Amino acid sequence: MLRLVLQPVLALAGRPLAALVEPFLRYSSRQVGIALIYHSVDPAQGDVERELVPPHGSALFAAQVRHLTRRYRVVPTDRLLTSVAKRKRGERFPVAITFDDDLRCHQDIALPVLDHAGATAMFFLSGSSIDKPFTFWWERLQRAVDTGVHPSESSTALGVGSGEALASIHDIGKTIERMSPAERDRTSAALAERVGSDPPESGLRAEGIRALHAKGMGIGFHTLRHDPLPSLDDESLALAMTAGREELEAITGEKLRAIAYPHGHVDSRVAAAAQSAGFEHGFTTRVEAVHPGSDPFLLGRLSPSYRSAGHFALQVLGLLARRRHQ
Ligand SMILES: [Zn+2]
Known part of the structure; x- marks a missing residue:
């Protein structure tokens, strides 16, 4: 019942409320930032009860990106930790936008929104549909x-x-x-x-990846098979860190320097394997802000609200303000 009343209030008042509170937080010398994790974006908003990976509605996504570019400093993932460590009192908090999985909507819907807003994002890809449709x-x-x-x-x-x-x-x-x-x-x-067979539009082809890269988006790795990594033996884990990587690198002509662990599952052995495979950053799905001392291979990410841009504004602010657990 409370939620029924609260959600419309948050939708309306969330952003004005956040705009009131955020300058106070910005005036602090807190060194903190946030990475966000999106999956798919679709004209029709998804249903979190009924869908495993519900899409963010494109209007909601655009409103969230607008909010970020107005109030925060949207940075590439490889600059998040250094931006956090360099942040001074009064400066905007750094936020990195990321997407997991290879999806056509990244090219068709997310890219134009990001491009229009002048925001950059990182796309963590498996490369499983570079040359043909594929669904997991x-x-x-x-x-x-x-x-x-x-x-x-x-x-x-x-x-x-x-x-x-x-x-x-x-x-x-x-x-x-x-x-x-x-x-x-x-x-x-x-x-x-x-x-039946995978739909022709499923996945993300090489041309889509090139389109993302050409607009300044980052391309990271999400492993070809998307197996939960902690369950793999050492040999399979080492293979997961490399299989399919060169094919993706050949498309952009750049090394993949960051990884997002499939399903967010990671432990110290997996993080060490990512490091020895030459990655520089690893992203989880733990809801944690990024601090100067954060492990670069265990960077948390916030899943943005499916409810409203107002709720999202408060969600971001809440995570930035949260006291850090040691
Ligand atoms: Zn994934």
Whole structure:
């Protein structure tokens, strides 16, 4: 009930409220910044209950980017830590925008919005659809559910587990995420059989990646297979850090210097593997601000609000103001 009342209030008053509070925070000498994580952007706003990776509505996304360029300093990911460490009293707080996964909407929708706003962003790509359509298991699962397979239907029908009914698409997703790479491959193939071949527009081709890069966007790595990295043995982990990387580097002519860990899963062994594979920064999905002492291979990211630009404004401010846990 409170949420029903609060959300419209936040939508209306969030930005004016943030605009009142933000100058006080800016007047502090706090050395802090934020990285944001987006996935897809679509004209129609997604549904967090029903969708595994709901898109941000393009109008909401544009309003959030506008807010960032007006109130903050949008920096490339490789300058986030140094911008945080150099920040002085009165200066805008640095914010880096990132996207995970290879999606056509990055080229068609996100890029024009970012370009129009004069903002840069980092796109963490797997490179799995450079020359042909490709969808990952969670996209196939979403299509299965969208075309009428109710999530509570026996999970066997989806080739997931042994018949225990899973309550929601999110439960099924978590189950698939925990599988071994071979099991997950089988499940993904079973899902593909159920929903048919990958749609022609799925993924992001080389020309889309070139278009992002030509407009000054950063390209980072998200691993070719998107396996949760902590579950891999040392050999597979080392392979995940390199497989498909050169193909992406050949498109932009630049080294991929940053990685976003698939599903945000990382531990100290994975972070060390990223470092020895030559990456300079690694991004998680932990909701943490970036401080001068942050581990460059364990940089947190905030998932922007799906509700309103007002809610987003307060969300960013709240994370910047939060006391740091040691
Ligand atoms: Zn991903």
